[in-house]
Amino acid sequence: MIWLTWRQFRAQAIVAAAALAVIAIALAVTGAHLAHLYDISGIAACQAHSDCGTLTNSFMNQVKASPTYKALYDGGVAILYAVPAIIGVFWGAPLVTREIEAGTFRLAWNQSVTRTRWLVVKLGLIGLAAMATAGLLSLMIGWWASPVDHALALPQGRNGTSGINRFAPLLFSARGITPLGYAAFAFALGVTIGVLIRRTVPAMAVTLAAFIGVLITISLWIRPHLITPLHAISALNAANIEGVTSGTGSGSPMTVTAAVHLPGAAWVLSNQSITASGHVFTGPATNACTTGSIQQCNAHIGSLHLRQLVTYQPAVRYWAFQWYETAIFLALALALAGFCVWWIRRRRLS
Amino acid sequence: MTTVLQSRGLGKRYRQRWALTDCTLSVPAGHVVGLVGPNGAGKTTLLNLATGLLAPTTGTIEVLGGVPASSPAQLARVGFVAQDTPTYAGLSVADHLRLGAHMNPGWDAALARERIGRLDLDPAQRAGKLSGGQRAQLALTLAIAKRPRLLILDEPIASLDPLARREFLQSLMEFTAGGQVNVIMSSHLVADLERVGDYLIVLVDSRVRVAGEVEDLLATHHLLTGPRRDPATWPADWRVISASHTDRQTTLLVRTCSPIDDPAWVVEQIGLEDLVLAYMSHTPDPASNGAPALEVQR
Secondary structure (H helix, E strand, C coil): HHHHHHHHHHHHHHHHHHHHHCCCCHHHHHHHHHHHHHHHCHHHHEEEHCHHHHHHHHHHHHHHCCHHHHHHHHHHHHHHHHHHHHHHHHHCHHHHHHHHHHHHHHHCCCCCHHHHHHHHHHHHHHHHHHHHHHHHHHHHHHHEEEEEEHHHHCCCCCCCCCCCCCHHHHCCCCCHHHHHHCCCCCCCCHHHHHHHHHCHHHHHHHHHHHHHHHHHHHHHHHHCCCCCCCEEEEEECCCCCEEECCCCCCCCCCEEEECCCCCCCCEEEEEEECCCCEEEECCCCHHHHHHHCCHHHHHHHCCCCHHHEEEEEHHHHHCCCCCCCHHHHHHHHHHHHHHHHHHHHHHCCC | CCCCEEEEEEEEEEECCCEEEEEEEECCCEEEEEEECCCCCHHHHHHHHHHHHCCCEEEEEEEECCCCCCCCCHCCCCEEEEECCCCCCEEHHHHHHHHHHHHCCCHHHHHHHHHHHCCCCCCCCCCHHHHHHHHHHHHHHHHHHCCCCEEEECCCCCCCCCCHHHHHHHHHHHHHCCCCEEEEEEEEHHHHHHHHCEEEEEECEEEEEEEEHHHHHHHEEEEEEECCHHHCCCCCEEEEEEEEECEEEEEEEEECCCCCCCCCCEEEEEECHHHHHHHHCCCCCCEEEECCCCCCCC
């Protein structure tokens, strides 16, 4: 059974290995110089004299100036999102459907191997290959991007650059061990949908849509609550106001946000200003802010004695979140695989 | 082992439609069994139930004393060539033999190699590039080389040209001549089954109409021609399979174990094909002596 699994998977394995090799070469060739830029930037030692913002800014400007670095950084994120989806669509969905469409399951299931074993071996071996592929990619891309990720994880200060840290939703799914969980899940999802729909092309389309749907659901609505977020409350004064939005007329709604100062790469869930009584500040805007200068407006806001309420997940929880998320997707993958085995035993497909 | 296939009240329903109903069969060991019936009669359903590809909706089925596909040992005992003889289009002939060797503990590599050599199949050729006849031979080789005690073939030759059909049947007969192997083969062509089979099951409209050894069937069925008479005067142990009438004459196909003594009847032996056709073209009548009005289709 292992032989048949390998023989049928061989072409896909070769494509995956070739793609991994090409990506590895591209990253290896450019990664050394990027690391060198980081080393000479002095960012590594900046926390001692806490002027990281300026150093980070100049380093990031160097990185952004190179189209190659920009393409590889953004491309790396895109690849780590795309690879689990590709695995689900091209390895998962056709695994059983192509046997049904060609009628070859009748050949396979009449050898001296039970269909349970047939499916378990296929799910196990190709599932491991999916996890290995995504894991290797995450390792390589994570290594390459580590100078940028490190720089963006530092306290930025007022001159800091705006960038997305590795804990923020967009990057969280493209770093660390989560791609491994996504790959296993997407593969099992594809097989499951294939078993249920039984036709390759519709199964591929549904797999893609379902995977995107699950990923969005988890990252927007479930991940923020895996561990109860922390709150940081600090005084909001004229000096740390970062943004003011208000209507045009006196009395219109107004919101105020202050710069966030949290250690390391924290994940900020919300950043609000609250009044002395504890309610979210929503205005009203006064003439100082609708017609006055920025200084007048800031002075006015300073006199309101607002406080800043930041809801966040601290940077130290990053790996706990990585493990939780990966465990959730691996558990989902196992559940789907178990369902497929049960379904094929019970329904016998034809 | 006295029976290769035993079923009791076996039925299979697909959504609203029954593909097989109330099938009670006991096929003794040591036969090449022909399963015959019109397209859509339920032949494939019965064979898929026997291989465990399908699970029964009602009733039970045992093959060689075991539940189909219930264990690797049960799977090893049954060889199956499915309808349209599926093979992996992207895998070569040699790959298929490797597949057989890896997935069957009782694999007879020498037999497989020898057959492929004799059939003049190029081991490096992909199965997708083989002709229909070659593909059927490859599928038969896979099923035979696992050394099964029962070989099940589902219309293996339906789509083959006459030459390929003859070669396939030749291969099958060489194999069965070795003895010790039971075969169940379905077809809608009686002539094919007549060449290789010695036991017949006729399946019509998802029901078993008749089953038995070919010799017995031929010995107990008689084609009678005689003057038109009231059916009530026919002997009670006659089972009338078909009847056709002209103004003065009656032609009957009768199944009976007793000899036909009445000199008014002209008795003819019936060929297997005509016998099967008579069963296929007449719906069963609850009254055993009823005389269906349909003509025997020729």
